[in-house]
Amino acid sequence: MYPQNDITQENNNGIRIDEPDNILVCDGLVKIYKTDDVEVLALQGLELEIKRGELVAIIGKSGSGKSTLLNMIGGLEKPTAGRLYVDGHDLFAMNEKGLVEYRRKSVGFVWQNSGQNLFPYFTALQNVEAPLYFDRMSQKERREKAMSLLKMIGIDHRAQSYPAQMSGGEQQRVAIAVALAHDPQILLADEPTGAVDSKTSNMIQDIFRRINEETGITIIIVTHDLSLANKVSRVIMISDGKISTEKIMKEKYREQLDNMTTESLAQVESHEEYSILDKAGRVQLSQDTLEMAGIESNKVRVEVKDGKIIISK
Numbered sequence: 001m002y003p004q005n006d007i008t009q010e011n012n013n014g015i016r017i018d019e020p021d022n023i024l025v026c027d028g029l030v031k032i033y034k035t036d037d038v039e040v041l042a043l044q045g046l047e048l049e050i051k052r053g054e055l056v057a058i059i060g061k062s063g064s065g066k067s068t069l070l071n072m073i074g075g076l077e078k079p080t081a082g083r084l085y086v087d088g089h090d091l092f093a094m095n096e097k098g099l100v101e102y103r104r105k106s107v108g109f110v111w112q113n114s115g116q117n118l119f120p121y122f123t124a125l126q127n128v129e130a131p132l133y134f135d136r137m138s139q140k141e142r143r144e145k146a147m148s149l150l151k152m153i154g155i156d157h158r159a160q161s162y163p164a165q166m167s168g169g170e171q172q173r174v175a176i177a178v179a180l181a182h183d184p185q186i187l188l189a190d191e192p193t194g195a196v197d198s199k200t201s202n203m204i205q206d207i208f209r210r211i212n213e214e215t216g217i218t219i220i221i222v223t224h225d226l227s228l229a230n231k232v233s234r235v236i237m238i239s240d241g242k243i244s245t246e247k248i249m250k251e252k253y254r255e256q257l258d259n260m261t262t263e264s265l266a267q268v269e270s271h272e273e274y275s276i277l278d279k280a281g282r283v284q285l286s287q288d289t290l291e292m293a294g295i296e297s298n299k300v301r302v303e304v305k306d307g308k309i310i311i312s313k
């Protein structure tokens, strides 16, 4: 369908896939799950670009395609159509061997359920060491690296504990250290704070923000937690397998972020909301927006007035 091997050029739709700043490019990404009798269109031509070093939150209702997107970025599933480039790799064209290598080197995963992240019969330290067994490292180097990661996350006092001896929040912090062990370019977290209380959730969010600032690693977090979204410079909303709107943090708010409490944060308008205009000129309007404008029919008037586009009944 698409010409292959043109990674250094502009593709059919004009997205620069060789843009050096972009660590992720999704271009018309489609994912169809086929079960015995039904086909589920989990992603419907999703467009997304993420720059190296960004910290991005993805929010959306259950079933909107968030996990599907993360699983494809993580090389766990293949798209049905479209293009997906991560860290210079064409994931659509990659064979199984390439994908295994990619998963081992380029991405780190943190799941919601900490049981999925950690080996129950390993201590915290052993869990962080585990991904390093494939690297050419002495036992001492492995231990030192694992320990320094636990220190960075502030959980080194639990190095000798087993998962069952730790709280949910502690387990998730160890899981973050595990995900970072092989120095991935991109860290993917699927509802990492879904199973912890709000105080712990806050602490985990701050860890993501800090490691993003300190190491420059690109982080994509899927979350239900709107307070997390308020602390992230870019919030992407998915509905029906497509990106509907994006919120970009106001510069002024970003400057104040470190000096504000959670309570005062909630009272400031942190982000500006943008709708996504796709390359075919389509804009998705939310049901709320349509209701507020009293639009019920599937036909609308579109006019340009004073440099603005007005959509009305």
Ligand code: ADP
Pocket (backbone or CB within 6 Å): 033, 034, 035, 040, 041, 042, 060, 061, 062, 063, 064, 065, 066, 067, 068, 069
């Ligand atoms: P979210 O993470 O936003 O809740 P998902 O990406 O898990 O949404 O799911 C998107 C849609 O795809 C849903 O309708 C879901 O039922 C469907 N889906 C997800 N995974 C599978 C699968 N392995 N087989 C069939 N359908 C799936």
Ligand code: MG
Pocket (backbone or CB within 6 Å): 066, 067, 068
């Ligand atoms: Mg999900």
